[in-house]
Amino acid sequence: MSSTICETKHPAFFALIDGNNFFVSCERVFNPSLNNKPVVVLSHNDGCAIARSNEAKQLGIPMGAPLHTFSHLIKPHCIAILSSNFELYTDLSRRMMCILKTCAPDIEIYSIDEAFLTLSYLSATEHNVFATRIYDTILKHIGIPTTIGIAPTKTLAKIANRQAKHLSKIHLILNTENLINQTLRTTNVGDVWGVGKALTHTLRCLGVYTSYDLAQKKPMWARQHLSIMGERLVRELQSIPCIPRHINKQQKSIQITRSLRRNVTTFNELSQLLSAHATRLGEKLRQAKLTTSEITIFCQTNRFSKTPHYKGEGSFTFTEPTNDTQTLIKGTMHALIHAFLDGHSYHSTGIHALNLTDEGMLKQKALFPSQLSQNQTARKKCIPHINSAIDTLNKRLGKNTIFWASSGIQNDTHKPAHSRSPRYTTNWHELAIVR
DNA sequence: TCTGGGGTCCTAGGACCC
DNA sequence: TCTGGGGTCCTAGGACCC
Numbered sequence: 001m002s003s004t005i006c007e008t009k010h011p012a013f014f015a016l017i018d019g020n021n022f023f024v025s026c027e028r029v030f031n032p033s034l035n036n037k038p039v040v041v042l043s044h045n046d047g048c049a050i051a052r053s054n055e056a057k058q059l060g061i062p063m064g065a066p067l068h069t070f071s072h073l074i075k076p077h078c079i080a081i082l083s084s085n086f087e088l089y090t091d092l093s094r095r096m097m098c099i100l101k102t103c104a105p106d107i108e109i110y111s112i113d114e115a116f117l118t119l120s121y122l123s124a125t126e127h128n129v130f131a132t133r134i135y136d137t138i139l140k141h142i143g144i145p146t147t148i149g150i151a152p153t154k155t156l157a158k159i160a161n162r163q164a165k166h167l168s169k170i171h172l173i174l175n176t177e178n179l180i181n182q183t184l185r186t187t188n189v190g191d192v193w194g195v196g197k198a199l200t201h202t203l204r205c206l207g208v209y210t211s212y213d214l215a216q217k218k219p220m221w222a223r224q225h226l227s228i229m230g231e232r233l234v235r236e237l238q239s240i241p242c243i244p245r246h247i248n249k250q251q252k253s254i255q256i257t258r259s260l261r262r263n264v265t266t267f268n269e270l271s272q273l274l275s276a277h278a279t280r281l282g283e284k285l286r287q288a289k290l291t292t293s294e295i296t297i298f299c300q301t302n303r304f305s306k307t308p309h310y311k312g313e314g315s316f317t318f319t320e321p322t323n324d325t326q327t328l329i330k331g332t333m334h335a336l337i338h339a340f341l342d343g344h345s346y347h348s349t350g351i352h353a354l355n356l357t358d359e360g361m362l363k364q365k366a367l368f369p370s371q372l373s374q375n376q377t378a379r380k381k382c383i384p385h386i387n388s389a390i391d392t393l394n395k396r397l398g399k400n401t402i403f404w405a406s407s408g409i410q411n412d413t414h415k416p417a418h419s420r421s422p423r424y425t426t427n428w429h430e431l432a433i434v435r
Numbered sequence: 436t437c438t439g440g441g442g443t444c445c446t447a448g449g450a451c452c453c
Numbered sequence: 454t455c456t457g458g459g460g461t462c463c464t465a466g467g468a469c470c471c
Contacts, residue, residue, distance in 0.1 A: 048437095066439095067438085068436075069437090084439095253443085259440090304438055348439095
């Protein structure tokens with residue numbers, strides 16, 4: 001798609017493009033038999049619904065619903081239940097964003113299925129054609145249907161996008177005061193981006209029910225009653241952009257958490273699970289070229305169980321920032337000693353890496369370097385190569401081709417019950433076969 | 436039986452300093 | 454009896470997002 005970038009700046013408009021029911025749409029790209037059928041994609045461990053087709057939404061299956069709360073609908077309505085396939089979704093997302101990058105010079109990827117484009121180089125009369133072309137291009141090249149909302153601020157673009165979906169339209173452009181007000185009047189304040197349950201309650205107590213009501217408030221009123229977030233919201237609803245662009249912001253934390261298919265009670269089992277988490281953390285850090293200097297881990301019992309809830313936490317600070325798997329595992333084990341309490345039945349575990357810094361910083365000498373023997377120094381130099389070799393092998397030959405013995409040989413705590421679709425676009429062994 | 440995972444931002448309040 | 458005050462920094466936890 002070629003769009004001329006004009007020298008003359010038009011008043012800024014924002015476009016929000018998102019993939020409809022993204023994970024379901026990704027599944028349908030390679031499995032057309034899922035079209036026009038209720039489809040639900042489940043979270044890790046098949047716990048609850050994280051994506052639903054429109055047909056599944058019409059059956060009343062809410063976002064985040066635990067599988068057992070709608071399992072009675074599966075057979076009578078022939079609902080297709082799929083385990084999540086994040087490798088496929090991430091790859092199709094990357095492809096979708098690549099197309100968007102060719103559509104506009106200024107793109108801000110907001111999530112796996114959403115991106116904002118700044119349209120300051122287009123005149124208002126061009127928005128309609130622009131949105132239609134984006135929709136057509138992504139559908140043709142990726143196979144994902146999208147919805148596009150265009151408005152003077154990001155918050156209004158979100159509202160436009162939401163309203164377009166309600167009206168079963170491909171796009172909605174809010175470019176006049178009348179249109180904006182009309183849309184705000186029919187949008188509950190709780191449906192505004194940034195307004196959650198707590199804020200909805202507060203706003204209702206203050207007599208604010210629709211987003212139009214909120215847009216009528218003075219920014220100072222919002223600051224007094226709702227803090228700086230509220231003021232920002234009011235201004236955005238009044239067509240004054242004030243959500244800053246996030247440019248190349250470095251990631252601040254990485255976490256890996258999992259709930260388990262069966263509870264575990266022993267230190268040994270927990271240590272194996274957390275060792276696997278630490279291994280995954282190492283992979284993620286190295287992939288992002290980051291290091292961490294502090295980790296916290298937790299192990300907790302089932303929040304929904306009637307028995308008293310226990311959450312054990314422990315942390316570990318490294319003498320110097322690291323992304324070495326073995327070092328991360330050692331730190332994790334130290335932290336677990338603090339967190340583990342015998343006598344509990346643990347249901348979920350996690351590791352959280354903080355104080356992330358650029359990998360390049362590793363090259364800086366520590367202020368008080370530890371005295372290492374010649375052997376230790378030689379080993380230290382080998383560490384990045386060992387990690388890199390393991391990462392390459394696991395990437396090429398499959399996850400866990402090589403793994404640390406501390407993670408245990410058999411692990412039946414994560415296995416999903418439903419089937420994951422093939423990784424059509426990222427794994428040679430799982431390519432689609434044309435007959 | 437069965438209730439996700441990975442992030443960011445903001446604020447209140449404690450610790451600490453002078 | 455009356456036990457400073459103003460500032461900064463850090464952190465835990467809440468709220469929110471997809």
